[in-house]
Amino acid sequence: MGIMDQFLQQLINGISLGSIYALIALGYTMVYGIIKLINFAHGDIYMVGAYIGFFCITVMNWPVLPALLVSMLLTGILGMLIERFAYRPLRSAPRISVLITAIGVSFFLEYTMMYFVTPQPRTFPSILDDAAYHIGPFVINNQQIMIFAITIILMAILTYIVQYTKVGKAMRAVSFDNETAQLMGINSNRIISVTFGIGSALAAAAGVLVGIYYNSIDPLMGIMPGLKAFVAAVLGGIGILPGAAAGGIILGIIEALVSGFISSTFRDAAAFAILILVLLFKPTGLLGKNTNEKV
Amino acid sequence: MSVLLEAKNVSKLFGGLKAVSNFNMTINKGELVGLIGPNGAGKTTAFNLFTGVYQPTTGTISLDGKSLLGMKPSQITQRGIARTFQNIRLFSELSVLDNVKIAYHTHLNYNLLEAAFRVGRYMQQERQVEETGKELLKIFKLDDKVNEIAKNLPYGAQRRLEIARALATRPKLLLLDEPAAGMNPQETKELMEMIRWIKKEFALSILLIEHDMSLVMGICERIYVLEYGSIIAQGVPDEIKKDPEVIRAYLGEEA
C-alpha cells in the first residue's frame, strides 16, 4: 500500500468512526441547543441503547432493524423520563447545578446498569455478515457502509424536522427564548421533552451500531464516545445540527489520520488539540456564528 | 477652553455595515454634551469606540492630546474615561459597597504577597478604600444600602449606583448611555438635577446619549445628532430643535 492508498483507507476508517460520533453529537447538540445543558449523561444513554439492542438481538433473537427501532424507541422514552424527573425540576436553578445533576444521572445510569448486567463486557453476536468489499487496495465492510448510511439518513430527517416543521420551529423558538416561546402558545415543556426523546433515540441508534461494529459493549462504554461527541458538537458549533455532524466526521478523520500517521496513543490528545486550536481562532466552533455580546 | 476628547474622522465597520462613519467630535473640559439620533444610528458604538470596547476601523481618538488607539478598556479607564451602560451592568450579586470598591481598583497598589499575608500596604489601603467608598455612596443617597446586594436595588437606585461607580474611577470624562431610559418623567427630572450637580461637584466633562428630549434639551450645552453613523447636525439645543434635518430624521413634526 502506498502512502496515498493508506491515506484513503484511513479516511474510510475515519468516516465510519466519525459517523458514530456524529450520531451521538446530534443528540448532544439538540439538547444543548434547547436548554443549554451539557448533558453529560448522553453518552450513557447511548450505552443503554446498546444494551437494549443487545437484549433484542441475543435474547429475543430479533433481526437488526427491529432491534434498532425498538432500542431507539425505548431509549427515547428513557431520555424523556430523565428530562422529566431529573432536569425539569431544576429548570430555574443555576445552570451549573443542572450540569452536576447530569453528571449524577450519568453515574447513576452507568453503575445501576453495572449492577444489573455486571461490569464485564458483553459480546455482540455477529449478525450482519461482515462482507468486505475490496476496491483496489481498500476495504470497506458492510457495517461501515451501514453506519454511514444510517447516520446520513437520520441526519437528513432531523434537519428536515428542525428547519421545516412546526415542531422544529417551536424547538428553535424554545431554544432561543423559552419564556417568549410560551407567549407564542408553545408548550415548551413538551417541546423540550420531544427534543430529549429524539436526541436519546439517536444515541441509541449509535449504541446499537457500535455494538454491531465493535461487537463489544460494557456499562462504561459511553464515557469516552460521549466526551468525543461533545467535542465534536463544540467543534462544529454547539447547538447547530450540521455542525454536529460535520464535527463528528472531522473528529473521526483526525483521529484516524493521527493514529495512522503519528501514533494512536496521541489520538485523543490530537483531537482535543484541534478542538482548542479551532476555538482559539473561531471561539464558537466551525459553523458557529460569532455572537459577541453587544455592549 | 481646552480640548479634552477629540475624535477625528472615526469610522467603524461591522462586516459590511458602517455603524459610524467619518465621525468628528470634540469635547472641551467642563462641558456637558449630548449625543442623539435614531435607533441604530451608532451612538452606543461611538461610546464603545471611545472606551476601547471596539477599535475604530479608521480615524483617531485622543484624550488630553494623547491617542487612545490600541488601548484596552481598562487602560482607557486608567487614563480618565468612565462610562455607564445602556443596559445596566452592575456587579449584580455583590453588595453596593463592593461595587464601588472595585472601581477604586486602579488606585490600589499593594502586591500579591502583601494581600495574601495581609502585611505592608494592604491594611492601610483597604481601610482607605472602605472609607472613600462609603463617602461617595453617601453623596448618592445610597449610604443606607451599602451592604445590600446590587440587583435588589430599585431600578432608579441601580442607575445611581452605576454612576457612582463610574465616578469612583476618578474620571475626567463621564459617558452616560441613556441614563433616563425606563424612568418616568418625574424620575427623569430628578436625574437631570443630579447630572448637573455631578458635573459641578466633580469638575468633569460629560457626554450623554438620550432619547428623552426634555432631558437632552434641558441640560446639554451642545448637541451632536447622528444618523446612519454620520453627524447630520450639531449646535446648541435651540438650533437643534429647529433643524429641519433633525426633525425629519429624529424628532418628527410638532416636536
Add this chain to the structure above:
Amino acid sequence: MAIMLKMDDVNVFYGAIHAIKGINLEVDQGEIVTLIGANGAGKSTTLRTISGLLKPKTGTITFEDKIISGQPAHKIVEFGISQVPEGRRIFANMTVMENLELGAYVRTDKNGIKEDLKRVFKHFPRLAERKKQEAGTLSGGEQQMLAMGRALMSSPRLLLLDEPSMGLAPLLIKEIFEIIKDINKAGTTILLVEQNANMALSIANRAYVLETGKITLSGSAKELSNSEDVRKAYLGG
C-alpha cells in the same frame, strides 16, 4: 360594556419578595387601559401574571368568564390573550416571516392566518418589505413592530403591551402609538404598560396607577392626567 379581564385580589411573589399585593383590576371589551407607575412598581409582573408566566399565590384572574389563573402560559394564548413582552424579545436568529408564523403557532385555520398576516402587513408595511431578513438585524423600532405584529398573529382579543416605547427615538414613539390606536380601532382590546405616562394617558380610555405592588389610583385617563398627584409623581410637572 362587557368586562373582558378581571383580576381579583391577586398576590404574586418572587421567592420571598411580595411583588404584587392584592391587585384588583378590570379591562372592558374594546378599551385601551393603561397601567402606569414608577420603576419596579410591578407593572411587568402584573402582565406576566396575566399571561401565565407567573402564578399568583392567591387571587383569581378571569378572562371572558373563564378562570385563567393557574393555567400555563401556552394555554392562555389559546384563550385569546397575547403579550408583547418588555424589551421586544423577538427571535433574533429567525426571519421576520418565521417570527410571524410562530405568533400563529396555536392556530390551525390556514385562511384565518393568511388574513391576519395581511392585516399585520397593513399595520406595518415595513415588515412586509423585510419578510426574509433575520430579525436580529432589524432596527430597534422595527423590532418593536415585529413584536407587536407577532402578537397580533395569534388573533388575540386582548393584547398586553409592556413598554412599547422603551428606548425608541421620539419619531418612532409617535409612530408606535398611532399603530396602537389603529389596532384598537380594529377591534382588539389593549392593556398598556408605559413609563411614558403622558403618551399612554393620551391614548387610553382608563388608567390605573401602581405603586410598590398596589393600585393606588384609578379612573378615566382624562381624570388622571389632570390629577395633581399623578402629574407630580409621574408626569414630571
Add this chain to the structure above:
Amino acid sequence: GCGGQKSASDANTIKIGANFELTGNAANYGSAALDGLRLAVKEVNDAGGINGKTVELEEVDCKSEASEAANATTKLVTDKVSAIVGPATTGDVLASSPIVTDSKVPLIAPAATSPKVTVDDSGKVNPFIFRSCFIDPQQGDVMATFATKTLKVKTAAIYVDSSTDYSKSLGKVFKEKFEAAGGQVVDEEAFVQKDQDFKTTLTKIKAANPDVIFIPAYYEEVGKIVKQARELGITAPLLGTDGWDDNKVVDIAGADSLNNTFYSTHYSDQDKDVQNFIKLFQTANDGKSPNVFAALGYDAGKMLIEAIKQANSSDPQKIRDALENLKDIQVGTGTISMDKNHNPIKSAVIIEMKDGSKVMREKIAPES
C-alpha cells in the same frame, strides 16, 4: 469501615488475603485464579486444615486498576493477613508490592509474568514477592523462536498495550530475540486499554506488510484486534502470549478470525501432567473446566499451604522464609521448586487456534 480491626490469624484459623481482579479489564484472569486458589484452600481445609488450623480467605477486588490494587492490599495488611495471593496481572502486583514490602507480608503472584515483579531494575530480589508461573523473557523467547524457526518468517510488527508493564516488556523481549535470530521488526505500534478502534493502527501495520504480528495483550483487546485485523484483510499469522488464553477472545474475534494465530501459555489441557488437577477442579465446580489461570491460582495456593506447613506458623516472616526454600513440591501443573529469583521453573507451550479450539503445537521446557 470504622474500627475495622478484624481478628488476625488466631489460634484456630490462618487468614490469607486473596486480592484479585474480579471486575474491570482483567476480571476473567482474576476470577479464574481465585477459583483455583479457593480449590486449594478447600482441599486443605477438607483434609483437616494445616496442623489443625483452618485456612480462611479474605477476598478483595482490585478492579484491574493499579491504584485500587494498592488500596485493596492496604486493606488486607491492615486486617493482618498472614500472606497474600494475587493480583493476577503484573501491573496490579507491582502496585501492591511496596505495601507488602513495607508491612513485611509475603505475596504470591500466580500469573504475573514480568521479571520486574520479583526482581527490581537494579537486580535486587524483592524479599516478599514470589510467583507460581514462568516469566516473560521465557515466553517472549519462545514466540520469537517459534516465529523464526517454525514459521520461518523474516519480518514482524509488534503491537503492544502501553498501559501494561506486561505487554511493554514482552514487546521488548520479543524484539530483541526476533532480531537476534535474524528477523526484522518493521513496525512497532501501541494502544491503550479500553480502546475500541484498532483499525486505524492496523491499517498502518498492514501497510508495513509484516510476515507476522506479535500482540502481547489481554483478552478484551486481543479479541477486538484479531477481529478488526481480519476485517481489514490482514491474513498474516498473529502471535500472542498467555494473555490470550481466555475464551473471551474466541467470543469476540470469532473462530474464523482466529485461524492462523499462535500464542504461548502455561499448559495445554491435553498435557498429562495437569489431568489430575483438571479432574479435581471439575468435581469441585460442577463439571466446569478450569483454564490455565485457575491452575496457576491453585499452584499458588498449594505453594503457600506447603510453606505454612513447613514454617509451622502463621507468622508472615516465617512463611516468607519457607517460601524461599520450597523444593520439589507437587502442584497442579507438575512438580516445582523456587529459584533464587523467587520464580518457579516451569515449561511453556504454544497453542494454535483452529476453528475455535486449541491445538498444542509445541511444549518448550525451560533452559536451565
Add this chain to the structure above:
Amino acid sequence: MNSLRKRDLKAIVISLIVFAIIQGLISSEFLDPFWQLNIIVICINIIMSVSLNLINGYTGQFSLGHAGFMAIGAYTGAVLSVNFHMPFIIGLIVAFAVAAIIGCLIGLPTMRLRGDYLAIATLGLGEIIRIVIMNVNYVGGAAGFMGIPKTTNFAWAFFVMLFVVFFIKNYVNSSYGRACVAIRENEIAAEAMGVNTTKYKVLAFTIGAGFAGVAGCLFAHTFYIIHPSSFTFLASFNYLIMIVMGGMGSITGSIAGAFILTTISALLSNWPELRMSIYALLLIGLMFYRPQGLFGNIELTSLPIFRHFKGGK
C-alpha cells in the same frame, strides 16, 4: 483593622486545636488506617476544591481541567523524590511552580474563551496533559509510576491545606479577589472599571493550577503509586461537584463540599456494588434540595452565630 488580623489569629488557633484532636485520634489508633488515609484525602481534596473555586467560583471561569494540574504536580513531586531524592518540601514547592507555570501558559490563550467553550477547552487540556504523561516512559507511561515513598502524613496534609486555604481566603478578600469577582459578575463592566481582565483571569488560573499541583504532590506521596487514570476528566468533575455542592464562591463551602463528598464516598465503600448508584442519587437529591449549593456564596463564618467569634463588625 487590627481585628482582621485578630480574626486570622483566632482562626489559626482553632485550626491548631482541630489538628491536635485529629492527630491525637490517629496516634492513639482510635482511627483505623482506612480513616487515617481518608482524612489525608479530605485535606488533599480541600486544597483541590478551594483552588478550583478561585477559578470557577470567584473568577467565574468554567474550568474542567483541574485534575490535569494535579497530575503535573503529582508527577513532578514523584520524580523529584524517586529519581532525585529531594526533600518533600522541595517537591511541594517545585510542584507548585511547574503546575503554575503550565497553568499560566495554558491560561494565556484559553482565557479568551467563554462559558461552555472554556469548559470544554480546559477539559481537553487536562486530557492532553494526561495523555502526554501516558506517553512519557520516564514516568512509567500508561502503566503508572510506582515506588513513590509514602511521605504524606496527616501533619503534612493538614498544614499545607491550612496554608492554601489562608492564602486563597486573603487573596479573595483583597483588590485582587475583588477584580476576580468583578470579572465573574460582568466582564465588560469590570474592564470599564479599569480591571485588566485577562491579567486577573490568568492570575487566578495560575494560582489555582499551582495549588492543584501542590495537592497532586501530596497525593503522589500518599498511595505509593500514581497512574494517569487517576487524573481523568472524571476526577475534575469530582472537584467541580465539591465546589458546586458547597456553594460556588464560598471557601467554607468548598471545604464543606470536599469534606462531605469524600466522607460519603468513604462510608459508601461498605456497599461496593451500589456505592456509585447511591452516590449519584445523593448528588441529584442534593441538587434538588439546594441547587445553589449548601452555602450559596455565603461564608459559613459570616453567619450570625459566628459573628461574635470574629469580633463583630
